[in-house]
Amino acid sequence: MYLSRSARIALRLFVAIGLAFVYLPLLVVVVESFNPARVASWPPDGFTVDWWARAWDNAGARNAVWTSVKAALGATVVALLLGSALSFAVQRHRFFGRDTLSLLVVLPIALPGIVTGIALQSTFRFLGVPLSLWTIVVGHATFCIVVVFNNVVARLRRVSRSLEEASMDLGADGAQTFRFVTFPALRSALLAGALLAFALSFDEIIVTTFTAGAGDQTLPIWIFTNLTRPNQAPVVNVVAVLLILISVVPIWLAQRLSEGAFRGAGAGAVAAR
């Protein structure tokens, strides 16, 4: 599309301002992590790396990271299995209720997280299931399925079935065809979906609040309980900065692996707030 020189410049300026708007609060978090004040204040009182040292040996934060990793891994595995099975069914077969099913898979992220949260909580209570790490995994997996599903369905749509037929014609059985033809074509889509599912689960707070047992503190819940405490709030800022820095790796990986990496990222939405 032809854009005049001035339109181009205006657009570029708009994007620059937009991205500045996106990054300004993150910058505030970085600055606050070096602020000696014990509660958030502006402008900063000075400069200190004390909070960084304290964050390093904060057992609570470390345990919370570990709990979050376990919950996110569990949710990702369930979402990978269910999401890819569902995408094969929807993309390769015609059956009654197919359209309803593709609406149903979106529902957990399209309904507000608080609804999913209290629905699961009242069901667990009704059935007498004690809340634990496992119930967190159930809650997270429910809204992560769609992320894997979206990535795999988009890939399956593009991979021609004739490749699989050729493999079978050459004498491979179903298992071999899956191992040598279908799976390699899907690998990067699966990985991108898994990364997104992991990220979604890792940052989720609302569904977690309703499905976590008393002793299970995921990182977002740890952050929520510590953000307002003097002496702890700056440590939370340090943890947040570390998370942003670490997150660059998976984002970069997902980008390299799949042009579809951003697909369903919205879905990621994170859904479940």
Place this chain on the structure above:
Amino acid sequence: MNAGGPLRPLSRALWRAPRLRLALLLSAPVGWLVVAYLGSLFVLLASAFWSTDSFTGTIIREPTTENFSALLRGEVYRAITLRTLLLAAGVTVIDVLLGFPIAFFMAKVARRRWRPLLVAAVLTPLWASYLVKAYAWRVMVGTGGVLDWALEPVGLRAPGFGLGALWIVLAYLWLPYMILPIFAGLDRLPDSLLEASSDLGAGTWRTFRAVVLPLALPAVVAGSIFTFSLTLGDYVAVNIVGGKTQMIGNVIYANVGPANNLPFAAALATVPVVIMLVYLLAARRAGALESL
């Protein structure tokens, strides 16, 4: 290659029976989504017809429509629903206005090799904790905060905590969820269509209005599903920057937690569910679900 592994008989049987294959593929995900998820939504709906013993706080499992009639009688709940809906619409409008030009630049104007970098720039804030970002805004909009400090020389003041701050903060938090689907939608739109339009004599504005906008609409609707639903259910940001503002989300939360009236919370929760179901059905007609 060998003539077939030990799984050969199994894989042959599956190949010959596509219905069996489908049943195996569907059993686990349908079991999870229909039995576990829809099942628990059903339990939620059912508990909206229960009541709480006001003395002991235990749930009485006898059907009553008292929760829904209290909901319909209360002026307060109507006002809260309306306020939440307006806020969701306002947040969506800001995100479209900010997100569309950014997504358009990323997909159609920026050089190809800059694209992955721009996508990463939009994705990175998603990984920063949602709570930490909300608190960063508390430092920004609060009295004596960053905005006050920056605006003071011009003689302006920060909005303080309340509906206005909530509007800005929610629009900020959900912006990436709007940019990404629009970017994906515009990225799928072939450049040749835009060239054809200008070859046929359309100017920039006309091409935008007659070609780009209609084809990108499903993606915009897909993004708006997120901004809408996330705003409808939020209670965390409301507590952090909303001041005394009451939204559906935090009224539900207050009834689950401190007030310990789960049946009434369940009745309240049907409000965003109904709104989102209507929204989703409309979005499906616009073909937006494919763009999620």
